[in-house]
Amino acid sequence: MxxxxxxxxxxxxxxxxxxxxxxxxxxxxxxxxxxxxxxxxxxxxxxxxxxxxxxxxxxxxxxxxxxxxxxxxxxxxxxxxxxxxxxxxxxxxxxxxxxxxxxxxxxxxxxxxxxxxxxxxxxxxxxxxxxxxxxxxxxxxxGSDTGLYDALLDDYEPGASAAQLQAIFDEMRPRLVALRAQALNGADAPEVSGTFDEAAQMALSRELAERFGYDLTRGRIDKAVHPFSSGSGDDVRITTRTVPDDPFNCLYSTIHEVGHACYEQGIDSAYHLTPVGQGVSMGVHESQSRIYENQLGRSRAFCEFLYGRMRDAFGEIGVDGPEAFYAAVNRLHRGYIRTEADEVQYNLHVMLRFDLERALIAGDLAVSDLEAAWNDRFEADFGYPVKGAASGVLQDVHWSVGLFGYFPTYALGNVYAGCLHAALRREVPDLETHLANGNPAPAIEWLHQAVQRHGGLYQPQELIARACGGETPGAEPLMAYLEDKFGALYPG
Amino acid sequence: MxxxxxxxxxxxxxxxxxxxxxxxxxxxxxxxxxxxxxxxxxxxxxxxxxxxxxxxxxxxxxxxxxxxxxxxxxxxxxxxxxxxxxxxxxxxxxxxxxxxxxxxxxxxxxxxxxxxxxxxxxxxxxxxxxxxxxxxxxxxxxGSDTGLYDALLDDYEPGASAAQLQAIFDEMRPRLVALRAQALNGADAPEVSGTFDEAAQMALSRELAERFGYDLTRGRIDKAVHPFSSGSGDDVRITTRTVPDDPFNCLYSTIHEVGHACYEQGIDSAYHLTPVGQGVSMGVHESQSRIYENQLGRSRAFCEFLYGRMRDAFGEIGVDGPEAFYAAVNRLHRGYIRTEADEVQYNLHVMLRFDLERALIAGDLAVSDLEAAWNDRFEADFGYPVKGAASGVLQDVHWSVGLFGYFPTYALGNVYAGCLHAALRREVPDLETHLANGNPAPAIEWLHQAVQRHGGLYQPQELIARACGGETPGAEPLMAYLEDKFGALYPG
Incomplete structure (x- = not known):
């Protein structure tokens, strides 16, 4: 040999x-x-x-x-x-x-x-x-004291640097803060209400998982405290959870994890059980879960379809018609928790953590000053104070397990998803019609060809650039999408 | 260190x-x-x-x-x-x-x-x-040509030899053949009939598992094609199966696997994750599963209790009263399959395989002659011909996975169970009353102290001898028990 x-x-x-x-x-x-x-x-x-x-x-x-x-x-x-x-x-x-x-x-x-x-x-x-x-x-x-954070970041997002992410996030942050303020100063969006049987939530979850291309002969869905996706190749399992009065928690957790799982299931089988046969980075992984969940799953067209299925499954759900349902799905609220945040505020949560953990690793921030720094930054970006450490600085498990350099990949995943979504709209012009029929397959097929099947063949940013016609990934497509979508939902 | x-x-x-x-x-x-x-x-x-x-x-x-x-x-x-x-x-x-x-x-x-x-x-x-x-x-x-089979047997039952087992089985075989003939020449025993909802079978299984001492905080019950027990220490899982018209398949598979699982769960926790912290041999393992399943679970006293629970769970079950139910649980029939055999015929199945596989390993029997040898021996011991290879020589997976020397441990487990049962009856004189109340706990506790907690501390036969007051394990207690029980059920 x-x-x-x-x-x-x-x-x-x-x-x-x-x-x-x-x-x-x-x-x-x-x-x-x-x-x-x-x-x-x-x-x-x-x-x-x-x-x-x-x-x-x-x-x-x-x-x-x-x-x-x-x-x-x-x-x-x-x-x-x-x-x-x-x-x-x-x-x-x-x-x-x-x-x-x-x-x-x-x-x-x-x-x-x-x-x-x-x-x-x-x-x-x-x-x-x-x-x-x-x-x-x-x-x-x-042994060098410079580039410490980059060295950690590189474990999750090869080829990325803190400076590059900072440039992207600097472009996003003021626009997100403005969008958040515009939305939360306006009228309250509708909310769903009703009786959401947990078995019916799971059954609808399973249907959505299959619509979004999850191959259940090579996967399975179980309940867990925290939704996750696990495994690669021919054994990729997801979990979801049910909350009695919040069906979106279950449904959108499922679609999110299906995005991760489809990425792993979709890698060329010639690469299975090899280094190339895995998702290439956390950012690219998150781009798949987020585009499934948000740009596709929370789109106006798909919400039109989902509204009908929700009525079939749960009867009266407290919103009147697909347009109000779409607004309820994309409702912004004054929250504290990253994992419960909407598309606009989520990235502000991530950037807060990115800046704080970089300062910790650089030695510019002492752990004893962390909570105060968190609280100041939160109020600056969100417009209201943190209500306590449990829903503030202590909310995420990441730092306790040593995950430093991981947080920014969440926002980077959204940035990649924004780029991919813009390209997808160009490549699949009749996507709206398919989504309104509950059929994301043409979008999934494009993502499969452009991203998923390659596994680790290309570097993350090279992969996204190739998928998007050569453009270097940047914040603009995501921000244009968010401002367009939430500007219309919350005209202020 | x-x-x-x-x-x-x-x-x-x-x-x-x-x-x-x-x-x-x-x-x-x-x-x-x-x-x-x-x-x-x-x-x-x-x-x-x-x-x-x-x-x-x-x-x-x-x-x-x-x-x-x-x-x-x-x-x-x-x-x-x-x-x-x-x-x-x-x-x-x-x-x-x-x-x-x-x-x-x-x-x-x-x-x-x-x-x-x-x-x-x-x-x-x-x-x-x-x-x-x-x-x-x-x-x-x-490199020696003698003792080949013993060398394989030793992997599953340390300290046992083919000659020793042969002596035990020689004593059993004619008595079992006679008992079988007496039973199958007599009147047909009653059979249960009715509607046995599979979820209700699983629920009753779970209840029985707990009654027999299975700790579900350190185990779980799932369905599988073939019932088995797996794991040791604090994570010992069992499987069972449901057959719509045969509730005993599920219930007694569960009790059998609970016997295996309780053995592993019951080993002194000081030995967990060490060589001593595992069941000591296949024979001793099988002694636990069989005494749970048969000497306890299929006893007249426990059947009295189970009859009531079966009526609660399934309503009318086609037998009239606990005595007929006990006869139905212990019904002998003209079967072909080892895993479906009753307490009497099971050992004849095992001895058949033991003799044939010894001859194969010794080089005294060619694989080309195996099916004919199987069929001849089957008819001699069971009194009717094999009806085909699928329910004859091809019925067991063991040889295909290379398990030679494993079969006799099934019968040896029954022999050990017979010895332990005799000792148990001496040590727990009011056992009948407890069993009739659906409470095998005093028996389980005695087995725990005498056998289970020791793990691999003693050699298998030494362990059984210590538990039984020093007696070397032999066939007589098992045979006396079987002749007594089935002699009464089938007076001929």
């Missing part, structure tokens, strides 16, 4: 093991008996140890030195393997282990502090996490 | 990984999307490769050479680790891989041959399996 073949054999087995570890996570959130938690932590730890040993296996360095890619896909495989290997060997094993232990403990501490609404309970452990993440970032930059 | 501590750390991680592989098997049989099968085979193969590499890791030999056990449990740990390591390194890696590939392919071949009812479709691949199993056995005996 050639070095390339040996390396790919190793990569395939590593991917298969990573899928197993992922399935264990799915199991834990859906079907695991609650008394199994402690044992599961040990099982997961053992899998992580196996994966860590493989990722830092010195043979990978030898194979990489001698491997010659047979084609373009092979070159992409080598690029991805080299990238992950070089990141893995730069971080000392002791540091990786210390971070794993610390963040495992920190999740419990965070959950308790959030329940108590008291940042003081979480601050000490968060300070430890920030210190270790700074060490990790310094290991990745080779 | 001492060599013992290092070894135990390794053993613990290995156990955790084995649990993960087991959970993957559970997933495959219960919740996996059907389109994921091919990918799953690769994932499973990658896990097996990890486990195989660990089991043959030369460091284990070094640690074993230097390890000193701190106590009796530690000595048992070392005994079990040494045993598994020595078996693992004796089998050449190429042979183990060839067997894995062959049996993976053979399962599909067997399933097709069974569907077609044609042994000729399965015979060639079975001949290959027998040849490789003989090679494996020879590797285990160090």
């Amino acid at each position: 050639s070095a390339y073949e040996e390396l790919m054999g190793w990569a395939r087995e590593t991917q298969a093991l990573a899928q197993v570890a992922g399935r264990l996570g799915w199991d834990q959130e859906t079907v695991m008996p609650r008394g199994a938690a402690a044992q599961r932590a040990e099982e997961m730890g053992a899998m992580e140890a196996v994966l860590h040993a493989r990722r830092t296996d010195p043979r990978v360095g030898d194979w990489l030195a001698g491997a010659e890619a047979p084609d373009a896909a092979g070159k992409a495989q080598l690029r991805l393997i080299r990238r992950e290997y070089e990141r893995a060997i730069k971080v000392p094993g002791d540091l990786a282990a210390a971070l794993a232990r610390l963040t495992s403990r920190a999740q419990g501490v965070w959950a308790e502090a959030r329940a108590a609404g008291d940042m003081a309970g979480f601050a000490p452990v968060l300070a430890e996490i920030v210190a270790l993440k700074r060490e990790e970032a310094a290991a990745l930059t080779g | 001492s060599a013992y501590e290092e070894l135990m750390g390794w053993a613990r991680e290995t156990q955790a990984l084995a649990q993960v592989a087991g959970r993957l098997g559970w997933d495959q049989e219960t919740v996996m999307p059907r389109g994921a099968a091919a990918q799953r085979a690769e994932e499973m193969g990658a896990m097996e490769a990890v486990l195989h590499a660990r089991r043959t890791d030369p460091r284990v030999g070094d640690w074993l050479a230097g390890a000193e056990a701190p106590d009796a449990a530690g000595k048992a740990q070392l005994r079990l680790i040494r045993r598994e390591y020595e078996r693992a390194i004796k089998v050449p890696g190429d042979l183990a891989a060839a067997l894995a590939r062959l049996t993976s392919r053979a399962q599909g071949v067997w399933a097709e041959a069974r569907a077609a009812g044609d042994m000729a479709g399965f015979a060639p691949v079975l001949a290959e399996i027998v040849a490789l199993k003989r090679e494996e056995a020879a590797a285990l005996t160090g």
Whole structure:
């Protein structure tokens, strides 16, 4: 066997093991008996140890030195393997282990502090996490103090930099603040009300999942506390949740996760169980989930269709006609929670976190000053004060698990979705008619060809640019879409 | 760290990984999307490769050479680790891989041959399996041609030998043949009939599982094609199945699997995720499932209770009173299938397979002569001819997956259950009253103390002997129980 073949054999087995570890996570959130938690932590730890040993296996360095890619896909495989290997060997094993232990403990501490609404309970452990993440970032930059945040960001969005994101977000922020103010100063939008049987919510969810192209012979839908998508290739599972008086929570969580799942299911099967056979970045992943959920699922045309199906499923739903239903689906309200935010305010939530976590990693903000900084920034952007730490600085799990550099990919996903949506409208001119018939298939097929099937073949921004006729991804298409849509819904 | 501590750390991680592989098997049989099968085979193969590499890791030999056990449990740990390591390194890696590939392919071949009812479709691949199993056995005996079958048997029932089992079975076989003939020559026993809603079967199953001590906070019940129990420690899951017109299939499958699951759940938690923290042998495992299912679950007293619950759940069930119900539960019929057999005929099925597979491994029987040998033996023991290969020689999956030496542990489990039951009746004299109230707890508690909590601390036969006041396990208690019970049910 050639070095390339040996390396790919190793990569395939590593991917298969990573899928197993992922399935264990799915199991834990859906079907695991609650008394199994402690044992599961040990099982997961053992899998992580196996994966860590493989990722830092010195043979990978030898194979990489001698491997010659047979084609373009092979070159992409080598690029991805080299990238992950070089990141893995730069971080000392002791540091990786210390971070794993610390963040495992920190999740419990965070959950308790959030329940108590008291940042003081979480601050000490968060300070430890920030210190270790700074060490990790310094290991990745080779000891340099500059570019620490970029080094972390690169794990989730290869090729992106904080400066580039900052430029995009600087363009968006004032326009989003203005749009938010215009909407929330106007009249209240309609709201749905009624009786939303949970089994009927799940049945409609399943129908929507299939309409949006989710292949249930290679996936399944379960309930979990937090909706997520998990797995790749031929076993991609999603979860959703039901809230008795809020059917949109279930339906749009499902469509969102179906976007993630269709991306993984849609990657060329020749790449399955290889590095190229995975979604290429968090930003591109989020672009798929968000375009399914928002630009398609919350469009006027699709809402027209969904209104009929909601009436079939639930009878009287408290809104009069498809136009009022569309307004209810896209209703803005004075909220505090990122995951409950609408299309306009969501990005403001993300930018707030991006700026704060960059300052933490740069050493420009102390954890002891974090809550005050959060509260100031929130009031500046949202126009009303935070009502407490639980719905403020403590609302997200991310920092407690060491995810620094992850947040901006949510907003970047929206930016990519905006670009893709503009291209999609050009490429599929009769899309409205299809959506009004409850048929997103032509849009899905375009996304499949333009984005999903390629997996990790191209770099994220290159992928989006190719899909959009060569344009470098920027904020304008998203902002034009939002201002158009919400300007009409909330004329002020 | 001492060599013992290092070894135990390794053993613990290995156990955790084995649990993960087991959970993957559970997933495959219960919740996996059907389109994921091919990918799953690769994932499973990658896990097996990890486990195989660990089991043959030369460091284990070094640690074993230097390890000193701190106590009796530690000595048992070392005994079990040494045993598994020595078996693992004796089998050449190429042979183990060839067997894995062959049996993976053979399962599909067997399933097709069974569907077609044609042994000729399965015979060639079975001949290959027998040849490789003989090679494996020879590797285990160090090249000797004698004791081949014992070497395979030892994997499932440490300390047992074919000669010893033969002596036990020789005592049982004529008495079972006579009992079977007496029963089937007599009048037909009553049968239940009615409408057995499948959700109600599952609900009653769940109730019975809890009555029999299954801890659902550390387990769960799902449906699968074949009932099984999986996992150990704090995550032990069972499956059952429903057949619309046969409620006993579901209920007694559940009680049987609960016996397996309670054994694993009941092992001293100090041993969790260690070699001692698993059921000690297949025979002892089966003794627990069978005593739960038969000596307790199919007892006259428990049937009295169950009759009432069946009437509650299903209304009219076609039998008149608890005595007729007890007879229906313990009905013998002219069957062909081991897994559907009653307490009397089950052991005859097992002995048939034991004798045939021993002859195959010894080289005294060619695969080409297997079907004829099966049919002759079946008619001799059961009194009527086999009606075809699908319900004859092709009925069991075992040989296609390379399980030679496994079958006799089923009958040995019954023998152990007979011994334990005799001791239990002495130790818990008012058991009948509890069972008639639907409360097997005093029996379960005795089994927990006498057998389950010890895990792999003692050798299988030593464990059973200790539980039974020192008596070496033999056939007499089981045979006395069966002749007493079925002699009364079928006075002839």
